[in-house]
Amino acid sequence: MTISRRNFLKVAGAAGGILLAGGAKSARTAQIPKASGVGTEFNGMLIDTTKCIGCRACEEACNEANKLPKPKVSFSSESVFEEKRETTPDAYVVVNRFPNGKNPDKPVFVRRQCMHCTEPSCASACLCKAMEKMPEGPTVYHKDRCMGCRYCMISCPFDIPKFEYNSPSPFVKKCIGCYDRVARGEQPACAEACPEGATLFGKRRDLIEEARKRIYRNPDRYHPRIYGEHEVGGTGYMYLSAVPFRTIGFRIDLGTKHYPELTSGFLSSVPIVDILWPAVLFGFNYLISDREEERGKESGDEE
Amino acid sequence: MKSNVKPMPIPGKPVAPDTGTLRGFLRFLAQELKPRGKVLTPFNVVTGIIIVVGIAIIAVRFARGLGAVTNLTQAYPWGIWIGFDVVTGVAFAGGAYILTFAVHILKVKKYEPIVRATVLNGFLAYVFYSGALLLDLGRPWNVVNPIIGNAFGYGSVLFLVAWHFLLYTLVLFVEISPAIADWLKWVKAKRIIQRVTTATIIVGVTLSTLHQAGLGGLFLTAPSKIHPLWYSSNIPVLFFISSMFAGFSMIIIESMFTHRIFSDRLDEAHRASHNKILLGLAKGSASVMAAYLFLKVIDLTHGHQLGLLRTPMGYWYLVEVAGFTLLPLVLYVVAIREQSVRLVQGTAILTAIGVILNRLNISVIAFKWYEAVRYYPSWMEIWVTLAVISMELWVFRWVITRMPILGAPPDFTAEEGTLSNLDDAEVVRWKVSSSWKVSAS
Numbered sequence: 001m002t003i004s005r006r007n008f009l010k011v012a013g014a015a016g017g018i019l020l021a022g023g024a025k026s027a028r029t030a031q032i033p034k035a036s037g038v039g040t041e042f043n044g045m046l047i048d049t050t051k052c053i054g055c056r057a058c059e060e061a062c063n064e065a066n067k068l069p070k071p072k073v074s075f076s077s078e079s080v081f082e083e084k085r086e087t088t089p090d091a092y093v094v095v096n097r098f099p100n101g102k103n104p105d106k107p108v109f110v111r112r113q114c115m116h117c118t119e120p121s122c123a124s125a126c127l128c129k130a131m132e133k134m135p136e137g138p139t140v141y142h143k144d145r146c147m148g149c150r151y152c153m154i155s156c157p158f159d160i161p162k163f164e165y166n167s168p169s170p171f172v173k174k175c176i177g178c179y180d181r182v183a184r185g186e187q188p189a190c191a192e193a194c195p196e197g198a199t200l201f202g203k204r205r206d207l208i209e210e211a212r213k214r215i216y217r218n219p220d221r222y223h224p225r226i227y228g229e230h231e232v233g234g235t236g237y238m239y240l241s242a243v244p245f246r247t248i249g250f251r252i253d254l255g256t257k258h259y260p261e262l263t264s265g266f267l268s269s270v271p272i273v274d275i276l277w278p279a280v281l282f283g284f285n286y287l288i289s290d291r292e293e294e295r296g297k298e299s300g301d302e303e
Numbered sequence: 304m305k306s307n308v309k310p311m312p313i314p315g316k317p318v319a320p321d322t323g324t325l326r327g328f329l330r331f332l333a334q335e336l337k338p339r340g341k342v343l344t345p346f347n348v349v350t351g352i353i354i355v356v357g358i359a360i361i362a363v364r365f366a367r368g369l370g371a372v373t374n375l376t377q378a379y380p381w382g383i384w385i386g387f388d389v390v391t392g393v394a395f396a397g398g399a400y401i402l403t404f405a406v407h408i409l410k411v412k413k414y415e416p417i418v419r420a421t422v423l424n425g426f427l428a429y430v431f432y433s434g435a436l437l438l439d440l441g442r443p444w445n446v447v448n449p450i451i452g453n454a455f456g457y458g459s460v461l462f463l464v465a466w467h468f469l470l471y472t473l474v475l476f477v478e479i480s481p482a483i484a485d486w487l488k489w490v491k492a493k494r495i496i497q498r499v500t501t502a503t504i505i506v507g508v509t510l511s512t513l514h515q516a517g518l519g520g521l522f523l524t525a526p527s528k529i530h531p532l533w534y535s536s537n538i539p540v541l542f543f544i545s546s547m548f549a550g551f552s553m554i555i556i557e558s559m560f561t562h563r564i565f566s567d568r569l570d571e572a573h574r575a576s577h578n579k580i581l582l583g584l585a586k587g588s589a590s591v592m593a594a595y596l597f598l599k600v601i602d603l604t605h606g607h608q609l610g611l612l613r614t615p616m617g618y619w620y621l622v623e624v625a626g627f628t629l630l631p632l633v634l635y636v637v638a639i640r641e642q643s644v645r646l647v648q649g650t651a652i653l654t655a656i657g658v659i660l661n662r663l664n665i666s667v668i669a670f671k672w673y674e675a676v677r678y679y680p681s682w683m684e685i686w687v688t689l690a691v692i693s694m695e696l697w698v699f700r701w702v703i704t705r706m707p708i709l710g711a712p713p714d715f716t717a718e719e720g721t722l723s724n725l726d727d728a729e730v731v732r733w734k735v736s737s738s739w740k741v742s743a744s
Contacts (some may be wrong), residue, residue: 121524123458124524125460126456126459127449127462127465128448128462129455145448147443148442150441154380154528155525157527159378163380163441165373165375166367166371169442170369170441170442172441251527262524263460266460266523266539270463277509281404281505281509284409285408285505288408
């Protein structure tokens with residue numbers, strides 16, 4: 001093959017373009033990913049644990065909506081409350097029972113599922129964008145992109161993504177906020193199934209209004225805090241409780257920072273190092289080469 | 304390529320095979336692939352068994368999933384295949400960038416005799432650890448996704464790490480390729496490679512900086528899961544700095560073994576210069592460790608975590624930092640003052656243990672220290688790790704005994720007539736070929 005000047009320039013230009021694109025790409029990481037969109041009004045859910053009766057209708061609805069395998073213990077059994085449960089690859093939402101500090105006769109039921117953070121740590125951690133925050137609100141999982149590195153599990157402050165360890169072709173499993181239903185304008189299956197109205201689906205801003213209203217109107221009934229309003233920069237799914245959240249299985253030490261912010265400082269240093277280091281090193285190299293040459297001349301050039 | 308392949312007719316020796324043609328190359332390769340020396344040595348038998356059983360375990364892992372062979376749980380998604388093989392192994396491969404920086408950029412000639420062995424070590428480490436990484440990935444066939452890009456996760460530290468990992472492995476291959484060219488007697492190819500040496504090394508140092516730091520940066524996203532004594536926004540800097548003394552200590556340890564095992568491939572002059580090299584590495588290591596400890600103390604005091612030192616995890620922290628970082632620093636200083644090579648070697652081992660402890664602490668031990676049921680590796684995880692190390696040692700030995708990796712005398716002059724025996728001829732390093740270049744031009 002003969003290389004014409006024109007072709008050579010084309011190739012060289014393309015190579016240069018790729019390098020430049022690399023630089024620009026790194027520069028973009030300096031900011032917090034905007035995929036979620038500033039000003040987007042996300043959908044979310046307000047879960048009022050004072051209303052939850054532990055009927056597990058949400059679990060059953062979730063199981064059906066996501067076509068998950070039927071559990072060994074039926075959804076009507078209360079035996080599952082004996083121990084604290086985590087979500088699993090086959091159960092995206094689980095209800096746990098906690099003793100009630102205020103009223104020992106009335107235990108507190110708390111459902112646990114993906115919190116659908118405003119700036120999800122899992123989505124920023126994923127190197128192939130298998131986790132993605134959708135404009136509608138849910139954080140979804142693209143199974144075809146996932147390489148199974150499980151960095152999302154390391155990064156999730158709520159330990160929600162679960163991995164299919166016993167499959168040769170495993171996926172990460174978690175609540176995806178019934179994305180299809182939400183995109184169609186319906187509410188998630190669990191919210192629809194709740195007989196007590198303990199789960200309220202809607203725009204996040206409206207849900208916060210509603211939550212505040214409930215706290216103001218019933219100060220005796222509610223602990224004065226909306227879990228998820230500020231935690232990790234805000235979550236889509238938020239909670240109300242009668243008792244302090246610490247006592248019903250919530251972590252209150254997560255801070256109010258968006259999780260992607262934890263790495264944005266480091267990532268913004270990447271283009272600086274990538275550009276500055278070679279420049280400095282080449283400079284060093286020239287400097288020292290010149291000096292060596294001088295020395296070689298002085299000592300009569302041995303080599 | 305065909306012309307110019309026989310630059311070195313050695314008197315009284317068979318002419319080197321014509322590796323310029325495909326047939327010649329294949330014949331040469333087939334001949335080189337044959338084992339040399341005794342096959343049934345204790346080392347071969349033990350590592351052979353480890354590798355065979357290891358491969359069987361790997362087969363089970365791919366047939367039945369990670370859960371069949373590992374102790375990984377939903378609470379502990381990363382075990383020793385990541386924490387030790389990748390996170391720790393890459394730290395120890397740091398010797399390659401720091402040494403090529405010293406020799407090629409700073410032009411410290413003293414360390415030239417050990418550059419090739421160190422770069423080879425680094426290259427093999429990267430190849431085998433990325434291999435180990437594939438074992439840990441749930442869907443390894445998708446590993447190319449962030450590279451070919453149906454979805455670039457720019458905002459991910461892991462994206463950065465993956466790219467730098469890949470590119471640096473390529474850089475290491477270019478850096479080691481002069482030895483391969485020497486082995487194949489491809490003079491022309493080598494001349495081309497040498498022309499890009501400086502640029503390659505500069506790119507390599509840059510990639511390593513970010514790659515080593517990035518491995519630490521991965522853990523920035525888990526502030527609520529890593530014990531506060533270990534979690535710090537400085538983790539990337541700490542990882543980068545500690546990769547330097549990890550690299551130094553690994554060079555010292557590796558040379559302890561290669562000098563004993565492959566002593567027939569060394570010469571007197573090299574041995575004499577080697578003590579000076581080791582003491583120099585000790586000095587480098589000690590100064591970097593001092594800087595590292597300084598940062599550690601700043602982290603400790605700024606985070607107001609002094610009280611945590613009086614907890615069980617605090618004692619464990621002190622074991623790592625005082626016992627295996629501060630103590631080796633003191634011992635290095637003593638060794639330098641006493642000019643004791645033996646003490647340098649012993650201290651290098653202590654330092655290496657310290658680095659292993661640090662990486663395992665952040666990725667496994669101090670990770671979710673609060674869980675009731677803790678992760679500990681299954682015997683199969685450990686076995687596979689040993690198998691990976693064994694495979695690497697086999698390849699390392701194969702390369703060492705065939706390619707010119709270990710040093711020739713620093714004052715080696717490459718006049719054709721002065722090559723007195725074939726062994727020396729095989730052990731020629733790039734200096735030789737640079738004089739070929741002179742004679743060719």
